[in-house]
Amino acid sequence: MRSIEIISIPVTDQQTAKEFYLKLGFKLIVEAPYQGGANWIQLGLPDGGTSITLVNWFPELKPGSIQGFVIKCDDLDKTLAEIAEKGITVGSADKTPWGRFATVKDPDGNAWSLHGK
Template sequence: MQSIEIISIPVTNQQVAKEFYLKMGFKLIVENPFQGDSLWIQLGLPDGGTTITLVNWFPNLKPGSIAGYVIKCDDLDADIKTLTDNGIAVGPADKTPWGRFATVKDPDGNAWSLHA
């Protein structure tokens, strides 16, 4: 094994979620028909690495159930400003002994921790 390649993010509406993640700074990698009315929508951050796919076909993955995934930031304050300017609500930055964190939730409530 080498790395985690794709993480499935459960969403209600794939297009609404895609627009949110694009505003968040993700880039669209692929969008193609997949399983009936669903699409395979895969996005990634500009520097590469692990990508996400917006899923609505796993019955045990409920929209809004994802929490604890961490996105590394070089400048948390600048990223918070950019996200806020893009209309994305960001929770307050909390300082911990292991860094600063702020939470962002997608339209379904899936929570991401921004970390610097």
Template sequence: MKSIEIISIPVSDQQAAKEFYQKIGFNLIVEAPIGDGNNWVQLGLPDQKTSITLVNWFSQMPAGSMHGLVLKSDDIKKEVAELKAKGVNVKDIDPTPWGKFATFHDPDGNSMTLHQE
């Protein structure tokens, strides 16, 4: 194994989720039908190898069940302010001995946490 390539994010509405992730800074990599009425929607942060795919076909992964995705930040205060300005509800920054953290959710309730060392 070399790296994490794609992380599946379970969503109920791929288009609404795609708009949210693009609003917070993800770029669309590919959107294409994959059969059985399903679509592959893959997004990534600029200049990063790991990406996400918005899935709605895994019954064992209901929309909103993904928690614990941590996004590295070099300036958490700035990024929290930018997310809030875009209408994202971000929890207050939690300073800990191992870094600063701020959690937010996508439209389905999947949680992500910004982390600054």
């Protein structure tokens, strides 16, 4: 094994979630028809190796159940300002002994921790 390639993010509405993640700064890698009328929507960050796919076909994965995945930012304050300019609500930055973190949630409540200086 070498790396984590794709993480499934459970969502209610794939298109709504896709628009949120694009606004957040993700780039579309693939969008193609999938099973049962769903789409395979895969997105990634510009410099990241791991990507995400927006899923609605795993009954055991409930939309909003993902918490605590961390996105590294070079400049957290700049990132928070850019996100706010796009109309995305983000929590305030908390300082911990291991860095500064702020939480952003997608439309379903999946929470991401933004981490940076």
